[in-house]
Amino acid sequence: MGVTTGGSILVVAGTHGNERNAAWLLEQWQGDAATLNTQGLPLVFERGNPAALQACRRYIDRDLNRSFAPELLSDPAQQDLEVCRARELLARHGPQGAVPAQVVFDLHSTTAAMGNSLVVYGRRAADLALAAGMQQRLGLPIYLHEADGAQTGFLVERWPCGLVVEVGPVPQGVIQATICRQTQLALEAGLEVLAQARAGALTLPRQLAVHRHLGSVDLPRSQGGSPAALLHPALQGADWRPLGLHDAVMLKASGGPICLGEVLPPALAGQARYWPVFVNEAAYDEKGIAFALTRREEWSVHHGWCEALQVQAQGL
């Protein structure tokens, strides 16, 4: 029924080794197929970073979810554990791999209060269709990550279609039943969209709400690199809630507030409101990100998106 056949859907958990909720779920799904509603679709499961999972650390040598940049993958001198693992995953399940996958779901968790949410990288039509269908079913907010030269090499970008499911807040290293439940609901919604697309029966909503990445804000730092201010308590847990320039976003060590306008990078100026995401994510401290700022937009769903996803899904 499709353009290509024999393809599958790749489900990755534990791309970061201290994000254990999806990794735990994956073990259940592999142990008992009845625990996941697959809609009859062909799935393959992979633990993203088994060595990091074993160590309960985000990564061993480098962040696996920044290791899929073509220039890293093609550099024979680059032998970091995670780059080697990226090559291995592509050799197995990449579009030209041994058991090729058309679509990938990369299941993450975060210490930020993101709720149950999606991250889409760039504006590929099939990704937007998949995200729109999932948003229609569960109301999940979508973080559209694009045009950030400091953050590249994401896993899902190496497959024709794919997105990240991001659920929080949950501490690193902790499994919580509600986080697992949300993760599974998101994946099952995605599989339902793909099943409809494979059947040529997918209908999408007319509108899609996205939160488009504008840039990131870090805390001020002392010379030694330590934070010279803290995230403001009013912003802690307030992911997706709009901020104005006069809203407090940090707290000085001396106790006074710092407003968004005081720390907004000039390149991000010009918006009336900003929607923060990944607020105080533990792993982003080393990346110099206290929170990211987005702009909320309502997009019309293009007819071509649905077709693009159906092309991928018909290969399943």
Place this chain on the structure above:
Amino acid sequence: MGVTTGGSILVVAGTHGNERNAAWLLEQWQGDAATLNTQGLPLVFERGNPAALQACRRYIDRDLNRSFAPELLSDPAQQDLEVCRARELLARHGPQGAVPAQVVFDLHSTTAAMGNSLVVYGRRAADLALAAGMQQRLGLPIYLHEADGAQTGFLVERWPCGLVVEVGPVPQGVIQATICRQTQLALEAGLEVLAQARAGALTLPRQLAVHRHLGSVDLPRSQGGSPAALLHPALQGADWRPLGLHDAVMLKASGGPICLGEVLPPALAGQARYWPVFVNEAAYDEKGIAFALTRREEWSVHHGWCEALQVQAQGL
């Protein structure tokens, strides 16, 4: 004015390298003495595990807060980083150290919803007096840890008086302003108690509420060690709230609840109610602890406790 003179109060932060809130506070206090109300008491500050703080990991070789057992400290063959660091802290600030401390506050955080709380090890009179005074000021719940052969070698046990301040929930690796604020309030309440004790003017309440450690409960495990059930959502975040034998504490992978009575270790039987603490603490997974169970008791404050603390405080 005291039995011994020239002693000080040791304040330790970052005993676990991924508990960053107190470590951040300590940097502020060292940078600007006005940021902490010391009551004029002589304080010395130490980062417990600088190498682990640098790596943002709980420990490098072994848990520093289980490395103060006399048999470890005295074994010349034992050269783990944390045992060496324990010897170093004792050589500097132990009771017979270069700059001896009479009292130690060890400042921790946890992924469990412990709120602002105290942990006391055993029933030393001076510790109980200090804890009673802090509970009187801030209402902090007290976890009395004793008689658990599987958990020994705690830092504060090597000083004549000392306790742990434990604040949560906060993810590992994350600094939150409210967690810092609670930590500082607890320390300042402790210093106020010690200042009164030094002045011979300490009065204690008549009653002390303690939660006495009974034992720990782990999740059922698969042969590979992975959890075969999850903590029940009703217990997540419910530290200090009493449980009966028919209360759900876990959730099977298949979805059904597991009640406390089904998983209670036989040695812990016989209580009408149990007060859980350290529920789903990230670092206790490797110790096989899903939560600890305590028994809440109201104790009469003995007159001798106050005297015992004043003896220590008069050495300050």
